[in-house]
Amino acid sequence: MISKKEDLEKLEESKKFHTTTYGTRYFREFVPKYEIPEKGMPPNAAYQIVHDEMNLDGNPSLNLASFVTTWMEPEATKLVMENISKNFIDHFEYPQTEVIQKRVVNMLARLFNAPEETNFAGTATIGSSEAIMLGLLAHKWAWKKRRKSQGKPHNKPNIIFGADAHVCWDKFAKYFDVEPRIVPMETDRFTIGPETVADLIDENTICVGAILGTTFTGEADPIKEINDLLVEIKRSKGWDIPIHVDAASGGFITPFVNPELVWDFRLPQVKSINVSGHKYGLVYPGLGWLIFREYSDLPEDLIFYVNYLGDEMPTYTLNFSRGAAMVIVQYYNLIRLGREGYKNIATNTLKNARYLVKHLTKMGKFDMLNTAKLLPIVTFKLKEPANYTPFDLSHKLRERGWIVPAYTLPPNAESIAIMRVVVKENFSEDMADMLATDILKACEALEGTKKEEIVGRRSPREGHHIT
Numbered sequence: 285m286i287s288k289k290e291d292l293e294k295l296e297e298s299k300k301f302h303t304t305t306y307g308t309r310y311f312r313e314f315v316p317k318y319e320i321p322e323k324g325m326p327p328n329a330a331y332q333i334v335h336d337e338m339n340l341d342g343n344p345s346l347n348l349a350s351f352v353t354t355w356m357e358p359e360a361t362k363l364v365m366e367n368i369s370k371n372f373i374d375h376f377e378y379p380q381t382e383v384i385q386k387r388v389v390n391m392l393a394r395l396f397n398a399p400e401e402t403n404f405a406g407t408a409t410i411g412s413s414e415a416i417m418l419g420l421l422a423h424k425w426a427w428k429k430r431r432k433s434q435g436k437p438h439n440k441p442n443i444i445f446g447a448d449a450h451v452c453w454d455k456f457a458k459y460f461d462v463e464p465r466i467v468p469m470e471t472d473r474f475t476i477g478p479e480t481v482a483d484l485i486d487e488n489t490i491c492v493g494a495i496l497g498t499t500f501t502g503e504a505d506p507i508k509e510i511n512d513l514l515v516e517i518k519r520s521k522g523w524d525i526p527i528h529v530d531a532a533s534g535g536f537i538t539p540f541v542n543p544e545l546v547w548d549f550r551l552p553q554v555k556s557i558n559v560s561g562h563k564y565g566l567v568y569p570g571l572g573w574l575i576f577r578e579y580s581d582l583p584e585d586l587i588f589y590v591n592y593l594g595d596e597m598p599t600y601t602l603n604f605s606r607g608a609a610m611v612i613v614q615y616y617n618l619i620r621l622g623r624e625g626y627k628n629i630a631t632n633t634l635k636n637a638r639y640l641v642k643h644l645t646k647m648g649k650f651d652m653l654n655t656a657k658l659l660p661i662v663t664f665k666l667k668e669p670a671n672y673t674p675f676d677l678s679h680k681l682r683e684r685g686w687i688v689p690a691y692t693l694p695p696n697a698e699s700i701a702i703m704r705v706v707v708k709e710n711f712s713e714d715m716a717d718m719l720a721t722d723i724l725k726a727c728e729a730l731e732g733t734k735k736e737e738i739v740g741r742r743s744p745r746e747g748h749h750i751t
């Protein structure tokens with residue numbers, strides 16, 4: 285969101301126009317930045333302006349802040365370009381795209397162990413946020429319907445999730461008018477505990493949220509324990525409260541490298557799961573998935589049927605139009621890599637993340653919070669006392685192009701500031717060496733104890749390993 289005021293502030297600090305560049309090669313007059321120019325310009329001139337400006341963005345390959353895919357194979361990119369002009373929602377016009385969506389929903393429901401006897405259902409979304417909102421909306425609706433049919437009040441729904449949840453959970457609560465009951469973090473626990481959930485539950489709880497790979501530290505909530513609690517509540521009180529698992533990051537890692545971890549539809553109260561195709565699903569931005577254990581968990585009156593695209597078709601999405609290309613390349617990835625390929629990539633990514641952990645541990649400057657045990661996510665905080673903050677370190681690293689965010693944890697752990705590295709498949713051991721070297725150099729510069737030549741401290745092993 286950008287407001288006009290913000291724009292004006294920006295105007296003050298920068299000029300209103302793109303000034304002429306490259307002599308007069310492309311254009312001779314200033315080009316307005318905040319108004320549509322009266323006249324257009326040749327495509328090469330417009331391209332050059334925009335292209336040059338985009339150089340100011342960070343380098344996606346060094347963006348260790350984002351969970352989102354920054355590299356795909358050339359064949360996938362070719363498929364993206366071949367399908368970039370297709371609107372996904374035009375199922376009548378692009379029937380094969382819809383067939384592909386159905387295949388992926390089937391593959392994911394089976395990956396998440398939907399029992400074969402269930403009539404699972406699912407949809408592609410723009411990302412996990414949309415998937416989560418749609419999943420939770422279905423649970424709100426189902427709760428309301430149930431309460432209505434029992435002649436009970438249905439105006440005070442609540443939802444339970446941890447302070448470790450992504451902001452899209454808070455958005456759901458606000459946008460869809462559901463009371464959020466948030467389990468706080470502690471200074472020594474960054475996920476939710478089933479005991480705390482138990483204290484918050486009542487007959488108006490529409491759903492409990494549990495996360496496989498939190499945004500803050502990459503850990504998992506105790507999903508099985510929460511399930512056991514809800515099974516017991518169902519038995520003793522008759523409240524059938526569903527779990528929605530937010531597997532945005534974990535859903536494409538855990539099933540391949542840790543299949544024995546039970547977090548998915550093998551647990552009876554897990555009724556819906558989201559996963560981000562554009563995170564470890566290895567697809568470029570713009571793709572999430574929502575899977576329901578049972579089609580009947582999705583109330584029929586939330587599904588709309590429209591006929592203006594040539595055929596009567598059901599839709600359950602927040603946005604109508606969206607690109608089809610990412611759905612298509614998710615299918616490409618799944619058949620191209622197979623279970624074996626996803627497992628190899630996830631295993632290698634975890635290995636590289638743990639390799640980075642070794643470096644960071646050896647430096648002796650950090651307390652490690654997540655050592656990439658479950659997902660390839662590394663979080664750490666500065667050992668006390670330190671004469672600089674993680675924010676200083678984050679800024680310093682930016683000088684070398686690395687994007688490593690620093691942030692404080694949510695309540696009640698807000699006193700802790702941490703840094704996070706999300707390791708993706710393009711992040712090699714070599715890159716871990718370079719990052720570790722740069723982190724060490726940055727720390728020493730901030731401490732005022734800069735040493736001579738860090739890359740010289742190599743192990744005898746081939747390659748670049750600092751010791």
Ligand SMILES: Cc1ncc(COP(=O)(O)O)c(C=O)c1O
Pocket residue numbers: 351410411412413414450452495497498499530532533560571572
């Ligand atoms: C655990 C979790 N849930 C949900 C989201 C939101 O996902 P998206 O960006 O795909 O909307 C994120 C994003 O990082 C996440 O980490």
